[in-house]
Amino acid sequence: MIRNCFVCGNHTQHKCEVFYGEFMQIQDCGTLHIGICSHCGYIYIMNPLSQETTNDYYRTNQKHDTTSVNMDSAHAKRSQKQARFILDAIGSIETVLEIGALAGGNLNIYKEMGLTVCGTDLSINNVEYAKRQYDIELYQMDFDTFYVENNDCFDLVILSNILEHIIDPYSMMKKVAEFNTNYVYIEVPGFDYKYIDMPYGMFIPTHQSYFTLESLKNLMKCVGYELLDANLLLADGEQHQSFNTPLMQSVWQRSERYEVKRKPSCLKTTISSEQHLDFYLNSSKLLIENIAGVIDRIPDDLRLAVWCLSRHTALLFQHTTLSKKHIVKFYETDDIFHGRIIRGRKVGYFSKADVEQNNIEAILISSYEHQNRIVSQIIESGVNCEIITFYE
Ligand SMILES: [Zn+2]
Numbered sequence: 001m002i003r004n005c006f007v008c009g010n011h012t013q014h015k016c017e018v019f020y021g022e023f024m025q026i027q028d029c030g031t032l033h034i035g036i037c038s039h040c041g042y043i044y045i046m047n048p049l050s051q052e053t054t055n056d057y058y059r060t061n062q063k064h065d066t067t068s069v070n071m072d073s074a075h076a077k078r079s080q081k082q083a084r085f086i087l088d089a090i091g092s093i094e095t096v097l098e099i100g101a102l103a104g105g106n107l108n109i110y111k112e113m114g115l116t117v118c119g120t121d122l123s124i125n126n127v128e129y130a131k132r133q134y135d136i137e138l139y140q141m142d143f144d145t146f147y148v149e150n151n152d153c154f155d156l157v158i159l160s161n162i163l164e165h166i167i168d169p170y171s172m173m174k175k176v177a178e179f180n181t182n183y184v185y186i187e188v189p190g191f192d193y194k195y196i197d198m199p200y201g202m203f204i205p206t207h208q209s210y211f212t213l214e215s216l217k218n219l220m221k222c223v224g225y226e227l228l229d230a231n232l233l234l235a236d237g238e239q240h241q242s243f244n245t246p247l248m249q250s251v252w253q254r255s256e257r258y259e260v261k262r263k264p265s266c267l268k269t270t271i272s273s274e275q276h277l278d279f280y281l282n283s284s285k286l287l288i289e290n291i292a293g294v295i296d297r298i299p300d301d302l303r304l305a306v307w308c309l310s311r312h313t314a315l316l317f318q319h320t321t322l323s324k325k326h327i328v329k330f331y332e333t334d335d336i337f338h339g340r341i342i343r344g345r346k347v348g349y350f351s352k353a354d355v356e357q358n359n360i361e362a363i364l365i366s367s368y369e370h371q372n373r374i375v376s377q378i379i380e381s382g383v384n385c386e387i388i389t390f391y392e
Pocket residue numbers: 005006007008009010037038039040041042
């Protein structure tokens with residue numbers, strides 16, 4: 001268990017545990033312990049997955065590959081918006097490095113402006129696509145390998161949705177500062193303004209570090225940077241806002257004003273990181289109590305199917321009476337779970353025939369983000385059974 005703050009070195013507090021158990025696609029992430037440093041406001045997982053496990057996940061996870069990301073016009077539009085925000089805040093630059101550059105579409109914006117660009121990504125598909133499509137060289141390596149092998153300096157370093165995956169963000173930013181001449185862009189899921197969505201939804205096993213503007217500012221002060229501008233990206237166009245929205249965008253510049261030291265005098269905000277975290281944990285608790293009430297009212301002998309084996313289902317088993325209900329079947333769209341037996345019940349695809357064959361009387365949708373899509377699928381199938389949902 002990591003008990004000292006990576007950012008400022010102070011002793012931290014254990015705030016709560018979130019249990020995900022056997023319902024995750026990644027091994028060894030049964031219970032997440034959430035900690036906070038009251039001094040600098042840094043929120044983190046006290047028992048993180050190893051950096052290697054996280055990197056492996058992103059090396060192989062298709063969602064982060066070219067096929068879905070690069071063709072997506074919403075993503076291209078967001079890259080343009082991000083570039084405008086950065087370029088408005090900074091002075092002139094010649095070189096850009098993006099860590100975790102995906103398929104290079106983002107870097108291509110800067111290349112087309114005549115700047116020299118370079119990037120890293122873990123996925124070989126992304127690296128090959130960037131070369132083929134944009135003639136951009138990406139290094140297929142993790143950040144630490146790049147740090148050892150790199151001899152160049154960069155005027156702007158882009159870290160978009162990277163820092164939340166890092167166990168020790170202080171060490172990473174200290175290394176970035178060694179090869180950055182002037183500006184850094186950081187985009188992370190933020191705690192300062194948060195929609196109420198699924199309970200504890202912010203805490204996903206591949207996110208090791210969580211930031212408010214307060215804690216990010218303290219981190220960057222420790223490595224000698226000051227804030228030029230910050231912004232909240234409030235929506236991604238989806239009806240249901242997921243764990244990673246809103247996003248916090250921020251641009252930083254090296255500053256001679258700050259003496260680079262491990263324990264800075266910390267900026268105080270009117271609402272502290274700790275208060276943001278406490279409010280979030282409280283609203284999660286209330287939300288899960290409401291869900292528990294809905295589950296209590298399900299008759300114990302009702303033949304039930306549960307749709308979605310996810311961290312959400314793990315929460316329901318831990319915090320509600322779901323395990324006492326008459327679950328006949330689990331449905332799951334993702335074939336990673338298929339053929340498995342969970343809690344003594346088979347996992348399979350949903351079909352009208354399966355519902356009828358198993359005399360299922362109700363389907364409980366255990367998902368925040370996919371709820372509406374699943375409900376539509378059930379209705380379109382023409383199956384005649386009750387649908388239980390938890391979210392508007
Ligand atoms: Zn701290």
